[in-house]
Amino acid sequence: GQQLNQSPQSMFIQEGEDVSMNCTSSSIFNTWLWYKQEPGEGPVLLIALYKAGELTSNGRLTAQFGITRKDSFLNISASIPSDVGIYFCAGQLAGANSKLTFGKGITLSVRP
Amino acid sequence: DAGVTQSPTHLIKTRGQQVTLRCSPISGHKSVSWYQQVLGQGPQFIFQYYEKEERGRGNFPDRFSARQFPNYSSELNVNALLLGDSALYLCASSFGGLNYGYTFGSGTRLTVV
Numbered sequence: 001g002q003q004l005n006q007s008p009q010s011m012f013i014q015e016g017e018d019v020s021m022n023c024t025s026s027s028i029f030n031t032w033l034w035y036k037q038e039p040g041e042g043p044v045l046l047i048a049l050y051k052a053g054e055l056t057s058n059g060r061l062t063a064q065f066g067i068t069r070k071d072s073f074l075n076i077s078a079s080i081p082s083d084v085g086i087y088f089c090a091g092q093l094a095g096a097n098s099k100l101t102f103g104k105g106i107t108l109s110v111r112p
Numbered sequence: 113d114a115g116v117t118q119s120p121t122h123l124i125k126t127r128g129q130q131v132t133l134r135c136s137p138i139s140g141h142k143s144v145s146w147y148q149q150v151l152g153q154g155p156q157f158i159f160q161y162y163e164k165e166e167r168g169r170g171n172f173p174d175r176f177s178a179r180q181f182p183n184y185s186s187e188l189n190v191n192a193l194l195l196g197d198s199a200l201y202l203c204a205s206s207f208g209g210l211n212y213g214y215t216f217g218s219g220t221r222l223t224v225v
Contacts, residue, residue, distance in 0.1 A: 090154075
């Protein structure tokens, strides 16, 4: 099935650093979502974006909905060890109850 | 408040067997979706139900089926299990509608041997 493009597969950063992740698609979406998944758990919603160009923050996390509606980015500032996990982007088309299309995820490691 | 609950948490089945996975949505949520997550991949959409009706189906064979009950809980059934069906099966619930995020359960880890 279709998956959104997330790369690289893994990122290693030092505690306190900022990190930015990108997600691209060949088709447009009406909603972009960013999830974080930790071992043994399901994905947890971090930020939802509903409008092209929208910039939304949630604590140290900031995400933007690309103008073309084919991309989104997530920025984590001043990383801490508990930021470790797999970060997924997901796109959703218009229409009630539509499915989520996920990327393959980026595994983030934070060195203390 | 209870989140999305799934049972069982882990399951081992033999090729050719059938399996039923269960999901209870967050209270008040009327939409339930099922996703399959193979190791190293993002979740892949299997089914979506809203108000007990199927509203979407992903690219999965007919061996996969699901239903939603009057209390909005849901079951996912997989027949004639293959080794490739080994995955984490995630259930997500939502109020329904585009501007409501999905809340995922912790999943059922299915291993087919």
